[in-house]
Amino acid sequence: MSDARLHLVPVRSRQAKDFVRAWHRHHLPPAGQIFAVGAADETGTLRAVAIVGRPVARHLDDGATLEVTRTASDGTRNANSLLYGASWRAAKALGYRRLITFTQEGESGASLRGAGWRLIASRPPRAGWHTPSRPRLDHGNDHVARFLWRAP
Secondary structure, three states: OOOOOOEEEEOOHHHHHHHHHHHOOOOOOOOOOOEEEEEEOOOOOEEEEEEEEOOOOHHHOOOOEEEEEEEEEOOOOOHHHHHHHHHHHHHHHOOOOEEEEEEEOOOOOHHHHHOOOEEEEEEOOOOOOOEOOEOOOOOOOOOOOEEEEEOO
């Protein structure tokens, strides 16, 4: 989209979730969050959001780690990189020692590399969470390889 000059703005939970609903390509908003941050242009128009919460995977939820569970952008250049950097600074300021996120196969990770994040692992596609004893809906992200990233 545009090469707007961006600045960080606070974003309330409902506003962040509405933005994700409108702009994210393949996920709904996450259920919870610790904080959200936005990127706005010089007119104050919100161009991107990042939602940060507890890690989705239980084994990563150690009390010292947060996860960027969603970012969404209207396509404004560098917006997601700005938000990944800001999310790490905020997480550190709150006392967290690690910030992670996942991308799906087919996503370049350019915004993460631009913010200095490192690719640390790849995860094979999973069959899904549905079992006869615990039925689950397919949210469209099963059967897709994922990549784990860590803030610098």
